[in-house]
Amino acid sequence: MNQLFKAWHKERKQMSWEFGLNPTKITFDDLTNEIACEKLDFDEHDWNMTILQSTGVPDKNGEQAFNGDLIMSNTYGYPMEVRWDEDAAYFYCHDHRGGEEDHLSMQEVRESEIIGSINSNPDMLSR
Template sequence: MREIKFRQWYQKTNTMFQSLSMRANTNAGEVEIIPAKMTGYIPMQYTGLKDKNGKEIYEGDLVKGKAYEFNGCPRIIGEVIYDYCEFKVKSRRDNTSLLKAELNTTYEVIGNIYENPELLEV
């Protein structure tokens, strides 16, 4: 079972913080995050995974590492996104599904899209 939690980017002050409150309606499959409905807050969900250093990985994080677990694979820098019921690393090259075994050994969180957008330009 994956732990459900969020962090939020507050646009007015350019500040990242853990969500103050969360409500879940498991019957309807809905989650409401407070203050997510307030203007200027951008919620990012925890993937339930950690990088090779044990750091929690959230949507919007920027990670670097090998896209696959075999020799000759290029290193990538990409954004963690939620797409078609799974978390992926979106790079300029492609989208790679995040597998727990790969994240624990090959990926490292190096920032996020709000505080470190310049990392995607590399």
């Protein structure tokens, strides 16, 4: 089974795959083929977690990429962050050296290797 979500615990500074995401909050309408998800506010429970969603795209080693993962770009030779663009509704690779507008295709993930997470290794972007 593919893991769809994981969580970064801010106080413990560790990743967790067991955080109690309640699937009953996600609904599917057979008539309209629409999926609805009630926005989950984890801070109200004082869980102090950041929820990260799977992109559905594996890296070159077959490891599932999540929002917030860092890859070592095979094309450019330096780290990039996997991000979600809320307005355009897609995942992309963010090139911190190219400016805020530099969105690279998720194909970059397929050809590169996941080396960490922006949550646990933010200093990797300065390499």
